[in-house]
Amino acid sequence: MEIRKKLMMVILLTCGAVLLLTSLTFAISEFITFRQTAKRQLATLGEVIAANSTAALAFDSKEDAAEILSALKAEKHIVEACLYDENGNVFSLYQTGSASPVFPAIGAEGYLFEDAHLVGFQKVFQDEKYLGMLYLKSDMNAMYDQLVVHGVIASLAIIVSLLMAYLLSKKMQQSISKPILALAEVAKIVSQQKDYSVRATKVGQDEIGLLTDAFNQMLTQIQEQNIEITSFNQKLEQSVQERTNDLNRVNKELEAFSYSVSHDLRAPLRSVNGYAQMLQEDHADKLDKDGLRITNVIIESAKRMGKLIDDLLDFSRMGRQEIVKSTINMDTFVKGVVDELMEGEQERHINIVVHRLGVVSVDPNMIRQVWVNLISNALKYSRKKENVYIEIGSTVQPGEIIYFVKDNGAGFNMDYAHKLFGVFQRLHKESEFEGTGVGLALSKRIIDRHRGRIWVDSKLNEGTTFFFSIPNQ
Amino acid sequence: METDDNIVEILFVEDNMNDAEMGIRALKKSALGAHVLHLQDGEEAIQFLFSADIKNLPKLILLDLKMPKIDGIEVLRRIKSDPARKVIPVVVMTSSREECDIVDSYKLGVNAYIVKPVDFDKFTKVISEIGSFWISVNQTPLHNKIK
Amino acid sequence: MPVLKHIAYIQLKSKVKFIVFVFVCSVLLSAQIQPSREYQIKAVFILNFAQFIEWPADAFSSAKAPLVIGILGKDPFGQFLQDAIQGEKSKGHPLQVKRFSQVSEVKQCHILFINQTKSDQELDVITSSDNQHVLTISDATDFIQQGGIVRFVTENNKIRFQINLNAARQNEITISSKLLRLAEIVNN
Numbered sequence: 001m002e003i004r005k006k007l008m009m010v011i012l013l014t015c016g017a018v019l020l021l022t023s024l025t026f027a028i029s030e031f032i033t034f035r036q037t038a039k040r041q042l043a044t045l046g047e048v049i050a051a052n053s054t055a056a057l058a059f060d061s062k063e064d065a066a067e068i069l070s071a072l073k074a075e076k077h078i079v080e081a082c083l084y085d086e087n088g089n090v091f092s093l094y095q096t097g098s099a100s101p102v103f104p105a106i107g108a109e110g111y112l113f114e115d116a117h118l119v120g121f122q123k124v125f126q127d128e129k130y131l132g133m134l135y136l137k138s139d140m141n142a143m144y145d146q147l148v149v150h151g152v153i154a155s156l157a158i159i160v161s162l163l164m165a166y167l168l169s170k171k172m173q174q175s176i177s178k179p180i181l182a183l184a185e186v187a188k189i190v191s192q193q194k195d196y197s198v199r200a201t202k203v204g205q206d207e208i209g210l211l212t213d214a215f216n217q218m219l220t221q222i223q224e225q226n227i228e229i230t231s232f233n234q235k236l237e238q239s240v241q242e243r244t245n246d247l248n249r250v251n252k253e254l255e256a257f258s259y260s261v262s263h264d265l266r267a268p269l270r271s272v273n274g275y276a277q278m279l280q281e282d283h284a285d286k287l288d289k290d291g292l293r294i295t296n297v298i299i300e301s302a303k304r305m306g307k308l309i310d311d312l313l314d315f316s317r318m319g320r321q322e323i324v325k326s327t328i329n330m331d332t333f334v335k336g337v338v339d340e341l342m343e344g345e346q347e348r349h350i351n352i353v354v355h356r357l358g359v360v361s362v363d364p365n366m367i368r369q370v371w372v373n374l375i376s377n378a379l380k381y382s383r384k385k386e387n388v389y390i391e392i393g394s395t396v397q398p399g400e401i402i403y404f405v406k407d408n409g410a411g412f413n414m415d416y417a418h419k420l421f422g423v424f425q426r427l428h429k430e431s432e433f434e435g436t437g438v439g440l441a442l443s444k445r446i447i448d449r450h451r452g453r454i455w456v457d458s459k460l461n462e463g464t465t466f467f468f469s470i471p472n473q
Numbered sequence: 474m475e476t477d478d479n480i481v482e483i484l485f486v487e488d489n490m491n492d493a494e495m496g497i498r499a500l501k502k503s504a505l506g507a508h509v510l511h512l513q514d515g516e517e518a519i520q521f522l523f524s525a526d527i528k529n530l531p532k533l534i535l536l537d538l539k540m541p542k543i544d545g546i547e548v549l550r551r552i553k554s555d556p557a558r559k560v561i562p563v564v565v566m567t568s569s570r571e572e573c574d575i576v577d578s579y580k581l582g583v584n585a586y587i588v589k590p591v592d593f594d595k596f597t598k599v600i601s602e603i604g605s606f607w608i609s610v611n612q613t614p615l616h617n618k619i620k
Numbered sequence: 621m622p623v624l625k626h627i628a629y630i631q632l633k634s635k636v637k638f639i640v641f642v643f644v645c646s647v648l649l650s651a652q653i654q655p656s657r658e659y660q661i662k663a664v665f666i667l668n669f670a671q672f673i674e675w676p677a678d679a680f681s682s683a684k685a686p687l688v689i690g691i692l693g694k695d696p697f698g699q700f701l702q703d704a705i706q707g708e709k710s711k712g713h714p715l716q717v718k719r720f721s722q723v724s725e726v727k728q729c730h731i732l733f734i735n736q737t738k739s740d741q742e743l744d745v746i747t748s749s750d751n752q753h754v755l756t757i758s759d760a761t762d763f764i765q766q767g768g769i770v771r772f773v774t775e776n777n778k779i780r781f782q783i784n785l786n787a788a789r790q791n792e793i794t795i796s797s798k799l800l801r802l803a804e805i806v807n808n
Binding site (some may be wrong): 262264266267269270273274275276277282299302303305306309312401 | 490491492495498520568569570571589590591592594596
Binding site (some may be wrong): 052054055056058059061064070126127128129 | 636661664668671672708709710712741778779781796799801802
């Protein structure tokens with residue numbers, strides 16, 4: 001409820017309650033007074049009638065008594081009257097209305113309220129001589145009528161007063177509500193339009209004025225802080241821009257570098273390899289066994305160097321390339337890679353199980369490299385085992401999917417696990433298993449760029465499981 | 474190098490003497506070596522192709538990209554923008570796997586782009602296959618011009 | 621058997637005498653102890669008159685001096701009136717009943733009930749000397765004309781009374797209007 005309405009309600013309810021209470025008090029006081037007055041008046045009347053009826057009682061004049069009692073007609077609220085003689089017998093009656101009332105036997109002197117009527121007895125004395133008893137019964141209609149009249153007047157008064165209160169309070173509550181509303185309005189503008197330059201006008205020196213001051217101070221502080229933040233942001237932006245420029249520059253240099261490497265390093269390599277082979281093929285008859293062996297070494301070394309260069313170039317490119325994500329079905333994707341790699345492995349007993357891998361958003365080219373690396377590793381390091389069992393699967397964790405490639409191959413000592421992902425790091429001899437030592441480093445780089453994690457668990461001679469995680473919002 | 478009958482079937486533009494020797498050896502092994510002309514740079518290639526007294530246009534041009542004086546891209550552009558010569562199949566043979574080189578070459582209308590394998594066997598195999606394909610299998614408007 | 625007859629006769633005579641004796645006694649007694657209902661009421665009235673009458677100050681020698689109700693002539697009220705005034709007071713004056721047989725005996729009386737008709741002169745005699753302030757009451761038919769103040773009248777089985785205001789005024793007696801209302805005002 002609005003504050004204006006609240007204030008009005010408070011004032012009107014208070015006024016109403018006060019008026020009601022006052023009216024009630026007066027009504028009650030009136031009621032009590034009226035009854036006392038009625039009693040007194042009836043007692044007075046009773047005394048008068050009694051005094052007048054002494055002779056009638058003394059001298060047994062029923063007509064006179066009746067005449068005296070009939071004077072009660074003047075008081076229209078007297079409904080019954082009765083004179084008893086000194087022995088308690090009914091002497092004379094007076095009644096209004098047609099009903100034949102039952103006149104009570106003589107009671108004690110005095111008046112009391114019974115059934116919405118005032119009844120009572122009055123002894124009739126002439127000097128000290130007791131002559132009889134007077135019984136009077138009066139209805140209370142006078143009082144009720146009066147109460148009703150007063151009630152109507154009071155109600156009118158209350159209504160008029162409330163109206164007055166309403167008009168007055170409507171005017172005067174403004175002194176409280178206006179400043180509050182103004183303050184609320186300013187607050188609304190500030191929050192809606194984010195304009196911290198507005199200020200509320202201070203009206204008066206009361207608590208609202210205090211509030212206004214505090215509010216304005218807050219706004220000033222916010223403004224200043226905003227300026228600070230903005231300038232800080234700008235500086236940050238500048239910094240970032242400079243760094244980005246630096247990075248871009250470095251990237252370009254690296255690109256030029258790798259371009260050069262890819263072209264210039266390969267050519268001599270090709271010559272070494274080619275010429276050694278030409279030597280072998282075209283002049284085999286001039287070479288002895290050792291000569292042939294030496295030529296082979298030359299050829300193999302050149303091939304290895306070529307592979308190293310390719311891997312290094314891939315590794316370098318991966319760092320510079322933009323990551324382009326799309327949603328792929330990992331099941332079909334991995335199955336494709338498995339089929340491709342299996343082409344060269346027709347002879348062995350290889351059992352590859354691919355579990356449900358789900359759908360995920362990754363850079364397909366990059367992730368392909370990871371799968372090729374991990375699965376070909378699994379195949380390579382299982383070469384010495386009779387029955388190869390490779391398991392590929394995934395688990396869904398909160399916020400990420402974890403994939404694994406498990407093999408029952410050579411395994412390695414977990415003490416050296418931390419070396420595994422470094423460039424050119426190998427845990428096996430070249431004679432055991434060939435490799436450049438770049439593959440896992442490349443995979444790690446790719447997974448890092450996807451903001452995931454890659455790790456391994458292995459037992460020497462039993463097998464290895466590689467895990468990597470892809471964040472999944 | 475010389476050709477027999479002075480017919481040039483294959484123009485081999487390569488600045489690296491070793492690569493050239495290995496390449497020609499490979500072509501010879503697949504019986505295509507007889508009509509190979511080896512030129513060492515882009516300038517010579519263009520002079521040859523655009524000379525006034527050229528008797529016949531080669532059926533295939535094997536083109537290296539990184540060459541001194543005029544590089545392969547420029548040669549490619551010249552060939553493919555000439556109405557008579559643009560029908561000649563051009564196969565770029567280069568060490569570069571760079572995206573930009575591939576894109577530029579295809580934009581200019583190269584017919585094939587090969588990255589020279591480091592492995593000698595593969596190198597030999599690729600050149601033989603390319604030679605066979607473009608000379609024997611593939612048909613061009615030039616095939617009918619030469620006997 | 622003349623002896624038996626004689627005895628029976630004597631016995632009868634005794635019986636009759638006895639019966640007569642009892643009869644006379646009862647008559648006499650009743651005449652004295654139980655007045656008739658009429659006179660009971662009149663006695664009450666006479667008593668009550670005292671409440672509605674004001675005598676001048678010199679009618680009483682003191683505040684506690686008795687208020688004397690005199691009865692002239694045969695007392696028709698008997699013991700009843702005597703009993704009725706027992707312990708009663710009127711405005712502080714104890715009540716007393718005095719009986720007179722002669723006019724001359726009447727002295728110091730506030731209310732006087734005259735049972736037999738007397739002549740005017742005798743009434744004057746009553747009123748002139750120290751019996752000035754006396755309320756004279758009677759049944760006599762021409763009591764008012766004779767100068768009496770209150771006369772009992774019986775009509776329709778109800779006892780009413782006539783009051784002679786002038787006579788009352790002459791005796792300096794004030795009669796309450798309450799009483800006057802009930803009475804038939806007759807002046808001589």
